[in-house]
Amino acid sequence: MSTSTTQTEGRKLDATVSLFPTQQSTTAATSGTIPASLATGGYEFPGIPKFTDLYKKRQWQLEHMAGAFRVFARKGFTEGTAGHISVRDPVEPDTFWINPLGKHFGMLKASDMVQINEEGQVIGGNRVAVNAAGFVIHSAIHKARPDVHAACHMHSRFGKAWSTFGKPVDIINQDACLFYGIQAVYDDFGGVVISKDEGKKLIESLGDKGRVIFLQNHGLLTTGGTVDEAAYLFTALERTCEVQLMVEAAGLEKKTVSDEAAEFTHRVNADPETLYTEFQPDFEYEIWKSKGELSKG
Numbered sequence: 439m440s441t442s443t444t445q446t447e448g449r450k451l452d453a454t455v456s457l458f459p460t461q462q463s464t465t466a467a468t469s470g471t472i473p474a475s476l477a478t479g480g481y482e483f484p485g486i487p488k489f490t491d492l493y494k495k496r497q498w499q500l501e502h503m504a505g506a507f508r509v510f511a512r513k514g515f516t517e518g519t520a521g522h523i524s525v526r527d528p529v530e531p532d533t534f535w536i537n538p539l540g541k542h543f544g545m546l547k548a549s550d551m552v553q554i555n556e557e558g559q560v561i562g563g564n565r566v567a568v569n570a571a572g573f574v575i576h577s578a579i580h581k582a583r584p585d586v587h588a589a590c591h592m593h594s595r596f597g598k599a600w601s602t603f604g605k606p607v608d609i610i611n612q613d614a615c616l617f618y619g620i621q622a623v624y625d626d627f628g629g630v631v632i633s634k635d636e637g638k639k640l641i642e643s644l645g646d647k648g649r650v651i652f653l654q655n656h657g658l659l660t661t662g663g664t665v666d667e668a669a670y671l672f673t674a675l676e677r678t679c680e681v682q683l684m685v686e687a688a689g690l691e692k693k694t695v696s697d698e699a700a701e702f703t704h705r706v707n708a709d710p711e712t713l714y715t716e717f718q719p720d721f722e723y724e725i726w727k728s729k730g731e732l733s734k735g
Contacts, residue, residue: 601657
């Protein structure tokens with residue numbers, strides 16, 4: 439049975455609470471509810487669930503991981519066997535889960551995911567082969583960045599196109615502000631990432647604070663505290679690349695967002711609770727579309 443939780447009615451807020459936050463009040467609540475910058479009407483909206491049972495958290499993560507793959511399939515991010523999502527295991531945090539090699543993203547279920555250790559050995563879940571380049575990339579990320587619990591890399595069309603410029607996207611609209619101050623570029627493309635040295639160089643480019651990275655001549659990679667956050671950042675970055683390519687093709691002078699406005703908008707829209715919530719409509723659609731199949735474990 440699925441461990442995903444739904445809530446049809448939010449908890450009523452105190453009538454004295456302001457529904458419209460100032461710059462100082464945009465931090466997400468620790469109770470797992472989204473900031474008031476996203477929801478209004480006097481009710482809280484449920485955010486990232488809290489778990490005392492780590493095995494239930496594992497199952498919840500795998501369901502959302504399967505949902506993310508199905509969202510990516512629907513949005514056209516598939517390209518043969520290329521592309522992978524990883525999620526750090528909450529029970530054994532020095533291991534992570536990744537998708538099986540060669541199965542279409544639109545068919546993936548929670549039970550299809552593969553648990554592997556730092557040496558690339560399958561230790562749990564679906565005991566099948568995984569993408570070698572995917573292991574190199576994701577193992578390097580999870581070793582170097584304990585704050586990262588999920589990472590997404592796809593060979594998506596507009597991300598591949600923009601990556602050839604070897605630079606971040608410009609902050610040219612409100613949606614692009616999501617990426618203000620968190621973009622990195624790996625500009626040393628050395629072919630398919632199958633060596634640990636290549637993975638190490640990629641991580642050096644991502645740094646301690648980067649959350650999204652452009653892999654020059656390759657594509658996009660995003661990270662997050664949840665798979666929902668990483669997946670939403672990926673879909674948003676892919677769309678941002680598409681919009682920027684359209685703007686560049688117009689050949690007119692660009693008007694970029696000021697640093698002050700970009701920083702404020704980023705702080706309001708890019709906190710983990712908000713990014714998690716932004717992904718839920720797509721995730722819930724996939725649950726509905728699959729009639730619950732993606733949650734099978």
